[in-house]
Amino acid sequence: MDYGDGTTSVSSHKSDGTELAKDSITYEKSTGKLLSATNANGIKTAYSYGDAANPFLQTGTETKVFYQDLADGTVKFLSDAKVTTTTAYDANGNVTKEVDETGETTTTTYGTGDEKNLVQTAVTTNRDGDKVSDLTYDYDENGNTTLEYEDVADTLSEYVYNEDGEVIEESEYEDAKSADSKGVLVSKTVSELEEADHEVEESSTVTQGSVEEVSTTQYDAMGRETESTDENTGEVTKTSYDFMGRAVKTVKTLDGNSQTETKVYDANGTITSETSSAGVTTAYVYDRLNRVVETKETADGTTKTTETAYGYADAQIHTLSGTKVYKDLSVETTTVNGKITRKTWTDGAGNAVRTFDGGIYTDHVFTDDGKETASILLGTGTGGEEKISISLFDKEGKQTHTIQNPKVDHGAVTVDDTSIVTKTSYDANGNEISAIDGNGNTTGYAYDDQNRVTKVTQDNISSTIAYSIGEDGKTTTSVTDAKGHINREVTNEAGLTESTTDLGDGSERISTTYTYDENGNKIKETYENGGYKTFAYDKKNRLVKTESYNAPDVGENTGERTLKSVYSYDIHDQLVEMVDYKVTGNTETAYRYTEYRYDSRGQMTGYAELSQEGQPTADDVSSHQITYTYDADGNLEKVTYPSEKNGVKSLSYTYNKDGWLTEIKAAVRSGSSTTEKVVRTYTYDAYGRVKEIKDYRNILGSGDKAVKKVYGYDSFDRVKEISSTDLETGKEMESYHYEYDKNSNITKKTEINNYPKEDGKKVNETKAYTYDKLGRLTKTVTTDHKNDDSQKTVTYTYDNVGNRMSEDDGTTQTTYVYNGLDQIKTATKAKGTAVDEVRQYTYDANGNQISIKSTKTGETETYDYDAENRLSEVSATKDGKTSVVQQNIYNGDGQRIQKTEGNQTTNYYYQDGVVSYTTDETGKQTSQNLIGTEGNIIGTQRYNGDNISYYLYNKDIQGSTTSLVKEDGSADAVYQYTDFGETTVTGENAAGNEVCYTGGIYDSTTGLYYLNARYFNPEDGRFLTEDTYRGEVNEPDTWHLYAYCKNNPVNYTDPSGHKAKRVIYYNKKGHGFKKQAMHSPYYKNSQVTFKSVIKKAQFKKEWNKIPKGTSELYLYLHGGVSCLYFDGSDLKLKELLALKKKKIKKKIVLLSCKGGIGDKNSVAKIMAKKCQCVVYASNYPYGLSYRYDKKKKVYYPRYGGKQNYYNHENPLKKYKP
Template sequence: QVVSLASTDSQSSLAISYSGAQVTKVQVQDPTGALGASANYGYLNGRLDKVTDPTGGATQYGYDTVTGVMTTITDPRGITYLKNEYDTSGRVVKQTVADGGVSILAYSAETLPLPPLPPSIAPTYPDCTGALTITIALADSNSIPSTNCGVSYSYLVPPSGPVIRSQYTTITDARGTQTRMNFNDAGLVTSQVEALGTPVERTTTHEYDSVTNQKLATTDSLGRRTEYAYDAAGNLKTLTRLAGTSGAVSTTFTYEPTYNQVATITDPLLHVTTFSYDLKGSLIKVTDPQGKETLMTYNDACRPLSLTDPLGHTTTFAYDPQGNLIQTIDPLGDATTRDYDLFNRLTALTNPSAFITQYGYDVINRLTQVNDTQGGGTAFTYDPNGNLLSVTDAKAQTTLYGYNNMDRLANRTDPLLASEGYLYDLEGNLQKFTDRKTQMAQFTYDALNRRTQAAYADGSTTIYTYDAGNRLTQIVDSVSGTSTLAYDNLDRLTSETTPQGIISYTYDAAGRRASMTVTGQATVTYAYDNANRVTGITQGSSIVAFAYDAAGRRISQTLPNGVVTEYSYDVASRLTEIKYMKGSTTLGNLTYSYDATGNKTRAGGTWASVSLPQAVSSTLYNANNQMTQFSANTLTYDANGNLTNDGTKTYSWDARNRLTSMSGTGVTASFMYDALGRRISKTINGVTTKYLYDGNDIVAEIKNGVVTATYLRSLNIDEPFMRTTATGQEFYHADALGSVMALTDSTGAIKTTYTYDPFGNTTVTGTSTNPFQYTGRENDGTGLYYYRARYYSPTLQRFLGEDPIFTLRCLQIYTGGKNAYAYVDNNPIRYVDPFGLDKNECPGRGQVCAVKCGLGGGVSGAVPCAFTTVITGQACDYVCGKIVGIPILDNILCDYICKPIFEKKKNECDRNTQKCVTECRSRC
C-alpha cells in the first residue's frame, strides 16, 4: 500500500492512511513532519459513503442496497443535489436535481457485440530530465522514486460475449426538451438531434473511419460539411470547412516526427507559421509568415528560461526548486518576484517598483485575503460548497451573496443592505431578475435554451430570433425598433439592417474583413500583410497606410491628407515618442517616460498637456463607495447605485439601468439605445442626433433624416481617421491613450486642438463639432463622456453608475473588491476603458500594443500566452497520469502538485460560467 507521496515540485508531502485496503485519510505533511489539513473517507458495506474536506464539509453518497448502484449525492450543505434511478440493466433512466428538475433517459435495447478494444498506444513524450521526481513510499518501508515523464495507458478487459448496448439514447431535460443521440457499432455518436420534435429541432451528423474510428466529417443543421483528414500517425492533417462547395476553405498541419507536435500551420491563404523544437520536445522557435522569429529557451525541467522577440528583446524567468515561477525580468532589467508557501500557493507578488501584494488562503486553498501595498485588505468567505459568501473591502464594507440549492447565485446584498435577486428555470437559465429598486425583468427561452424574449419593469420588451445555425438573425426592441442580421456560410456577419441604415461586409478566405459598405457611402476596403496586420484602409480616393517593425509594432501611419504619424518604443515595447509630420514639417510631438512598473512618469513634447484638475475642498463617500459630497455639492443615488443628482443636474434611468435623461442649468438631454446597448440617439437642448454603427463604433451621424457626418475608422475600437461633413474633411491625430490632440484639414493644417487634464476635463480650441475627444470617446457637451456601458464625469473623476459586471463574484475574486465607480483604478494616464467595464492598457492603437497585450501583431504578439499554456499543459500531463493507480489519490495528487491556486480559481470560475453569464445578462 502507498502510505506517502513526495514530489520535488513541493516542499510538503501526502500521508495516506488505510483501513484494510480502503483509503481513510489523506493528510498534508510539512517538511518537519508535522501533519496539517486532511481529507477523510468513510465507507459503508465496502462503498465510499462520505468524503470530509479539511474544513469539515462532508459530501455523502447513497447506494441501492440490492444492486449497489449510486442513488444519491448530498453536498456539504446537506442538500441532496442528485438522485439517480436505474433500469434493470443498471442504466440511469431518471435524474432529479436539487431544484426539482427531472431529466429522463431512454435507450434502445438491442443486443450487440462489443466493439474491439482500442489499439495499444505507446506515445512518446518530451524528455524533461529532472522535471519531476515523485517518491512513492510503500507500507513495507520501501520507496519507489519515479522520474519518467511518460504516461502509460491500460484498458479494462470487458466480459466476453454480447451485452446490452444502445444504438440510441434519448434524454429529456428538466424543461421537457428531448435530445436524441444515435450511435454506430463502435459506440460513437453518428447523429445528435436537439430539441426533438420542436420548431427549433437541430440535427448534427458525424462520419467516422471504419478502421481507426477517427472522425471524417461533421454536417450541421444547415447542411454545412466540415471534413477532417489525417496523416499516418493519426494527426489531423487538413481541416476543411464548407467541404464540397465552391466556398471551401482549408487549414493544413504538419508535425515533427519525434513527438508528433505541430511543425507548421498553413492558413487558407497559404500563409505558413512554423514551430521548431529542441531534442527534448520543447518549443524553441516560432517563425511567422513573414519569417520573423520568436525564440525560447528552457532548463532541464522543460520550464521556460527566456523569451526573445524578433527584435532581440529578451524576457527571462527563474524558478524555485519546486518549479514555481519566482522571478520575471523584462528586457529593461526590471524584475517581478513571487513568493510561495510550503504548499506552492502564491503568498506575495512584488512588482518592479517594490510594491507588494499579499495573498492568504484557507486549508482547502481558497483565497481568503488580499492585502495591497498600502496595507488595505480585502477578505473573502465561502459556504461549505465553496460558493463565495462575502467580500469585505479595506474599509470593512461587506457585500453578501446567497445561493439556491443548485449553487446558483440567488441574491446579492450590497454594503447599504440593498438586495437584488435571481430566479432560474430548471435548466439554469435566468428567468427573473429583481434589482435593488424592486424592478423585475423576466426572460423566456426556446427549446435550445436560447433567450427569445426579455420583458422589463417599464413594459418594454426585446424579442430575439435565431436561424437553424444558431445565429441571431433579428432583434425586435419595443423602444428602438428592429435590427436584422445576415451571415455567410462561415458564420461571418454580412449585413446589419437597423432603423438608422444598412451596413454590409465581405471577407477573404482567412476570415479577415475585406470590405465594409455603408448605404450612401463609398465602400471601405482593407489590405493586410502575411502576418494578418492591416496595411491599408481605403475609401474612394482616401487611403490610410500603416507600417510595422519586426516585432509587429506599428511604426508609422499615413493619413489621406499626407500627415504621417511615427511611433518609437523602448526595448520593453513601451511607446516613447509619437511624432506628427507633414512632409518635412513637424506639426507636433509627444514623448513618454516610465517607471519600472510601466506607469508613465513624464509626458513631454510640444503637444503635451500641462493642465491639472481643480482643487476640491472635500469629498465624502458612503459604505457603497458612492460619492455623497463633492466640494459644496451633495450627491444622491437610487437603490441600484445610479447617480440621480449631483447638486447641479438631475439624472433619470430606465428599467434597464440606462441613462435616459438629464437636466440642469443650461442643459437638457435625453438618450435612446438599441437592444445591443448601443446609444442610437441623443437630444441635447432640443437638437437630436442619431447614429449608425459598425459594430461598436459610429460611422455616420444623422440629423432630421439627413447624414451630417461620416467617419473612416480603424478596425480597432475608438480609432477614427477621418470625419467628413458638409464643410469638408477633418483628420484625427491621437496620443498614446487615443485622446484626440488635433484635427487637421485636407492640406494638413491644424484647425482644432484639444488639451486634457489627467482625468479628462477638456479644453477645445477651434470650431470643429467633432465629438470624439478624450481617449477617443464621445464628449456630449453635457459635462459627461459616453463610455458605452456607462457615462463618465471628468469633474467627479468617476462613473455615474456601478460597473455592470463588477458584482460578479468571479470578477471580484480577481480584482480584490475594487471600487465599482472608479475610472481605470484612478490611473488615467496609463489606462483606458472603452466599454466602461474594465481598464485596458491598450486603447486600440493596433500593433502599438501588440507585444505588450498579445493583441494582433501576428504570431509574435500571441506567443507568450500560447507558450505558457503549452508548458503548463505539458507539466500537468506528466504528473496527472495514473502514476498511483488509485483514482482518489490520482485526483488529489494532480490538484496538489499541478494546479497553483490561481489556476484553481480560474477553473472554478470556468466551471461556474453559466452563473457568471446569467448574472451578467441581467446587467449588460
C-alpha cells in the same frame, strides 16, 4: 530498441538511421526491478526498494532538479539539488504513506477483514505539517464507496448503488462538520436504468437547489449511445453507427427543426470528412503515420486549406550562451492557403527550441528537466537583435521571478536599472502570499484552510474576506474594505448569486436580488428601489424577452412596465433579431429593430438597425444593413455601408502573408462612378510593431495627400514616441514622447501640437506624473515650453479605498466628503482660505447620482434614470425654472441609440459596438465613420445636404482624439484634456465631433462622457452610477463601484464602462502557468480574472458564478477522457453533464489532457453545448508553457506533444489583447 546487460535503450531515428533522441532504463537482471531511467537530456531518476515485506514495490525516487535564483543582481542557474519521493506500504502492499517532491505527505489507513484493501482515511499535509486534505470513506458490503467526507473543505458525498454496482444516486453536501453530520445538501443526482432486449435506457435527474436538469439516454446492445433526450428542453439527439461501430450521423431535433452532422471514415477508421449542421464540410488527408497533413474546410463557396509538413533540419539556435547548432531538429510546418503560418523546431527531448508564428521567430531556452527559462525574440528574421525575457523557478517548479531586458554575457545573466523584475512567493500549499511588482511594491495575501483568499494587503492597507454557509445551503461572502465598509454576496446551492448588498458603514445600503427558474436561468432582477427587470427563455434556455418595470408608486404593489426587448434565433442558436419596445400601460410600441445575418461558418455577414414601429421588410433591412465579407483565413475583407449618398461606400482590408493589416481602401462614389482610394497604410518593423501609418486626408478628392505617423519603441516595446507629419508641407504637426516606470506607468509625456492656427494656442509642453504605491495618480507637473518653461502642478489625495479626497491645481483646492457607500456628499472648492463653491450631491436608492446643487450658481443639475438605471434625462433648475438639457434612449443591448438636446436629435447606429453612423431627427444621415479592424475610428464623413466633408482623426497613445484634420490639411478642431478627461476644444469644430477622450463619446452640453455601460464625469473623476461588475475578492482596487480606471487615468482606459472581463480557472496543474500568465503584459493589460479551483466543489461553485458578459474562459486543469481531476475527487461524466449552462461570448480554451476524447461526451463537446461557444481542446496529453510576443502584443500559449483540436482550430493562434 536496444537491450544490453541490465539496460534497455529506446531511440528515435530518421528514416536514414540518424539517431534523434535516446531514453534508457536500467534494471536488476535477477529480479527485473527498475533501477533508473534516463531521458534524452541525460536527467536520471533513480528508484529504490526498501520494504523487506514487499521487495518489488518502489519505496522512493530521486531526481536531479534544475532551479534558479536571483541574488545581488545575478541570476544563478543551479542543479545542486535533488528531489525525492518516498512510499511506504502495509503487509498487503497498500500504500500507507507517500511524500511527493514538494514535501506534501499523504497518510492512508485501511480497514480490516473484507475491507483490508479499502481506504478508510487519507490525510494530506503540506511541508509545514498543515492539513491540505482529510478524507474519510465508508463502504457497503460489496466494497462500493457509500460515503466520502472531506474535513478540510467540510464537504460530504454519499453514493447509492443498484444490484449491478452502478451508482444510481449521488448527493453532495457542504458545511459538513463530520462524517455523521451531512451539512447542507447542494447537489443530488438520481439515475434510473431500464434494460430490455439488450438495450438500456438511463434517466438522470440532477438537482442543485431549485435548479433541476433531467435527461434520458438510450444505449444499444454494444453500449453505444443511440438517443438522448434533454427533458428540460425536449431536444432529442440521435446517433447512427456504421458496421464498425463508428458514429456516422448525429441528428438533433427540437420542435420539428433538425440539425444533422455526418462523418466519413477510411479503412483505418480515421475520419476523412465531416459535415457540420451548418453545411461546413471538412476533409482530411493523412500520411503513413496517420498524421493529418491536409485539412480542407469548405463553406459558402470558399475553401480554407491547411497543410502540415514534417521533416528534419539543423538550426543555429540562440541561447543565453550565444548561438548553438542543433542537429536534426524535428520541424513541423503549417501552411494555410499557401502561406506559412507556423513552424516549430523541436529537439530530441520534445522542447520547441524555435518557433515561427505570425511572422515572428522566437528561440526558447530550456533546462534539462524541461522548464523554459528564457524566450529570445528575434523578429521577422533569425539574425535580429535579441530581446530576452527570463523566468526563474524554485525547486518545486513554481515561478518565482520574471525578468525583462536582462543583461546577458556568455551565459552570465544580470539585472540592472534598465531591467524589470517581478517576484512571487508562495506558502506550503502553493498559494501566492506575496507579489512584488517592477517598482518594488508588495501585495500580500492570506488564505483559509480551503485556500480561499481571506486578506489582501497593499502598502500596509488591508482588506478582508469572510465566507459562511447557512442552514439553507446558501453561501455568504463578506468583503470588508480598508475603511471597514462591508459588501456581501449570497449564492445559493447551485452557486447562483441571489443577492448583492453594499452595507457601507451601516447607515445606508444598496441591495440587488436575483431569482431563477428551475433551469438556473435568471428570471428576475430586483433593485433597491423596488424596480425590477424580468427575463424569459425558450425551451433551449435562450433569452427571448426582457421587460423592465419602474419602482412601485406609493400604495401600489407593482411598478409600471416601461421597456421590453424580444430576441429571435436561427436553428444554430445565433441571434437574428432584437426588437425594442416602449411600453405605456398596455400599449407596446416598437422603436428599434436590430437584424443579424451569418454565413455557414458563423461569421456575421450582415448587421442592420432600423428605427421604426412596424416589422421591417427584406428591403427595409437591406437598405440599412452593414455587410461583411471575409477571406478564407477568416480575416475581415470588406465592409459595405448602407448609405446611398455620395462618398465612401465600402472599405476593403488587405493583409500580408503573416496576417498583418497593411492597407485599407475605400470605394468612393461620386454620382454614377466609383473610385478606389487608399484610406490608410501600415508598415511594420522587424519585430512586427507598427512602424508607420499613413492616413490619406483627401480621399473624396484627387491626389494622395497624407499624414504620416511614425512610431518608436523602448526596450520593453512600449511606445516611446509618435510623430505626425503632413506629407504635403513636410511639417511635423504633432509629436508625443513618453517615459515609463517599471510598472509601465507613464512618468513623462512631451506633447507638441502645431495644428492650432493661433500661435498662442499651439502646444509644446511636458507633463511629469507621480503615482503612489497603489498605482494611483498623485501629482502632475506641466511645464509649458512656450512660456519660459512655466509650471503648473496638480495634486490628488485619496482615502484607503480610492475615494479622491482632494484636488489642488495651485489656484483652486477641491475637497470631497463621502458617505459609507463611497458616494460624494459634497465637493468644496476654495481659493486660499476663501470658499468659492460648494457642490452638494444626492443619490437615489439604487446608487445613481440624481442631483448636483451649486451654492455659487444656485443651479441644480438633475439626473433621471430609466427602469434599468440608465441615464435618461438631464435637466437644470435655477430660480425656480427648469429646462431639459438632454434626453437619451437605449436599445436592448444597453447602447445609447438616441440623444436629444434642445431641438437637435442625434440617432446612433453601431458597427461592432462602435458608432458607425448618425442621423438627425428627420432620419437624414449626418455622419459615417470609417472603422478599422480593431474597432478604431480612422476618419469620418459629415453630410450637410448634398455636401460631404471628410476628416481624419489623430490620436495619442490612449486613443484620445488630439486633432480632427480637414481635407486641406488644417485642423477642424484641436483637443486638450486634463488628467481625468476634462475636455477643451479649440478651432471651428464644424464636424461637431463627439469622439474625444480615450475614444469615448463626449456630451459637451453636460460635460459627461458616455462610455457604453455608464456615464463618466471627468471633473469628479468618477462614474455617476455603480458598476454592475462588482470586482474580484482578491483585488481590492476592483471593489470601488464608482472609481474610474483605479484612479490611474494616464495609463488605463475604460471603453466599456466596466472592467474588462477575461476569466482564467486553474488548479495545481495550471498553477505554474497561471503565475507566468498573470505577470505578463498581456494579462496585465487585459485585467484578467484568475480563479483557483483546487477542489471539485470550488470548480462547481466558480463555474456557476461565471458572470454574464464573459467573453473568454480558459481552463488550466488536469483531466482525462470525459472527466476533470481535482484534489481528492474527480469531476466525472455525470457531473460534467450536470454543469449549469452558461453563455460564453467567444470561446473556451480547455488546457487539459484528452479534453477532446469521448465523442459527444468529451469534456470539450459538453462545454461547447453548455456554453454555446467554440471550444479548443486537445485529444492528447500535453506540456504547458507560455510566451508573450511583446512586439505585436500577442499571447501564445504553447504545448508540447501531438495535438488534435476540437473544432479543428488551433488555440496557438494569436489572441490580441
